[in-house]
Each structure stands twice: as C-alpha cells, then as structure tokens.
Amino acid sequence: MDGNEFKSRFLPFTKLIYKVSFAITRDKEDAEDIVQEVFEKLWKSRDSLSSVLNDEGYIITVARNLALDRYRSKTKRIILPFAEVSEIYEDGFIDSKIEQKEKLINVEKLICTLPQSQQTVIRLRHFGDLSIFQIAETMELTQENVRQLLSRGRRTIKEKIEKIYEN
Amino acid sequence: MxxxxxxxxxxxxxxxxxxxxxxxxxxxxxxxxxxxxxxxxxxxxxxxxSEETEVPQGLENKISSLIDSWEEGEKSKTEKIAKLEFRKRILSIAASLLLIVSIGIWYQYNSSVNSEMVNTFEDPQESHEVVVEALRLFSNNFSKGTQTIEKADNRVDNTFKIVEQVLSESPVQE
Incomplete structure (x- = not known):
C-alpha cells in the first residue's frame, strides 16, 4: 500500500481518532500525539491491514488502547480524592460561561472516580461522540452492556453532584 | 417541550x-x-x-505531511538497502572471480612445473650437456659392472686352473 492509498483509506478517520483520544486523555497535546501514534502504527503495519474488515472499529480500538495507556500513566496526576472534588463545588451552582467551564472540569474529575469501564464508556459516548454501537464494537461488549455502564456512570455522577450541592 | x-x-x-x-x-x-x-x-x-470536542485545525494536513515523510524515509532506506545489496553482490562476484582466477593460476603454475620436469630442454646445448652427463654416469656404472664381471671371470679361470693342476698331479685309480 503506497502513501496515497494509505491516505485515502485512513486519513478521513483523523477527527474520529482525535475525538476518541481527547475523550479519554482530556489533553489536547496528548490527543494530538496519540493521533500521530495511531497513524504511525497503521503505517508500519499497513501491509497486514488488508485482513481488517472494519477500518473504523479497528482504528477506534487502536486509538482507545493508546489513549488508555497514556491516561493510566497520568492517572495519579489527574485523580483527586472525592473530598477535594467536593471543595471545588462548595460555592454552589454556577451560571456564567467561565464558571460553566470550571464546572465541566470538575465533572471531569468526578468521572475519574468512576470504575474504568464506566469512565471509558462515558468518555467515548460524550467526548468522543461515538455511538453505542461503535463503543460496543471497540470494547467487545453488547450494546445492552454499554447502555448499562453508561447508565451507572451517569447516575453516579448525578448522585455525587447532588451531594456536593447539598453540602 | x-x-x-x-x-x-x-x-x-x-x-x-x-x-x-x-x-x-x-x-x-x-x-x-x-x-x-x-x-x-x-x-x-x-x-x-455535552462539551463539543474541537479538533485542531490543520491536523489532517499535518498527518498527511507525516505520511509523506514516512514514505520518503522508507524509499530512501530501501534505496540504501538496494545499493548495499548491489555492492554486496558485486563484491561477492569479484571475490568469486578472484578465487577462480587464483585457482586457475595455481593450476597452470603446477602444470607448468610438472611439464618442465617431463619435457626436454629448449636449449640444445644444455640438453646435450645433460645427456652427456647422463651417459657418463651410465658409462661409469656400466664400467663398474663389467669390472666386477671380469674379476669374477678371472676367479673362475684361476679356480679351473687349480682344479686341473690337482687332477694332473694325483694318480689315476682305475
């Protein structure tokens, strides 16, 4: 497979790879690095990719795995204990756009406290814009399993935010 | 709603x-x-x-350029390998030829040494001298041989004379 063939087959997935990577790492530089890593990996193994039937599913899986590896290596830096997260919400409900952004960052920290599978499903669904079907395929789960994980994750986030507001 | x-x-x-x-x-x-x-x-x-993920502008172009550079890098690498392979082949052919030529020269040299031992001299004078020397050697050895035979012959003659003398001196008993 030459460069042009490779580009026409895989380049259209650039945005998808970035979204999946960013959804998991939540870091623009990391996400860009992962996009590059994914393409490098694909380029190096391009001669054996003829057996891949579902390019999109394959690429999402590669991106997700690389992003999770990077995320795990940085987890200690990102995760905050719940008490610390609560302190961030002490000021109550915030309306302005800047505060909304701050709120988003804090929900991100709440997501970090979820079990890994719930985290991944929530990130891929909401930040990676993947469909339930795509997530099920890349995580080798049924769509029903994905919906259950999504449900548990969303409920937990809601409960934690409610507790913060109660305080 | x-x-x-x-x-x-x-x-x-x-x-x-x-x-x-x-x-x-x-x-x-x-x-x-x-x-x-x-x-x-x-x-x-x-x-x-529901935060929308903003994909950095020009990311696709950046990746496209990277792919170009990887392809270019691979091509130059392949060319280098091909050149090295070509050099290796040339060297191995040269080494083989050298070996064949060496064996040929060695064989020819050995053949010429053997043929020198077998063939006659190209210089007639030298050849003549060698032949004369060989004949002299043969003649000497032959002379030594004939002298020994002559000595033996003389001894046989002397023996016969002694026997005849003894027979003539002793009485005949009939």
Missing part, C-alpha cells in the same frame, strides 16, 4: 437509553430555558457531558 416529555427524556438518559439527537434536545432545552432548581443537577450533568 413539555415538562413531562423532559422528565421522560431525563429518565431515559440516566438509563442509558437516549439517542444522540434526544440528548441534544435536552441540552438545548436546558440552555434556552435556564431551568428550574429541580433540574439544576441534570442541567450540570448534561452540559458537562
């Missing part, structure tokens, strides 16, 4: 059953209506989870 519909959609959202378009509807609703205190938490959750 009616409050009942919102409640149903929110319930479905927390059960993981909403589709993308339904979640967008919810986000739009909470953005426009600013919501009552009842939906405060739901609005926070939905807004936080």
């Amino acid at each position: 009616k409050t009942e519909d919102i409640d149903i959609l929110i319930a479905r959202f927390y059960q993981g059953e909403t589709e993308e378009n339904e979640e967008k509807l919810l986000v739009e609703y909470f953005t426009v209506d600013n919501t009552s205190a009842d939906y405060k938490t739901d609005s926070t959750v939905l807004h936080s989870l």
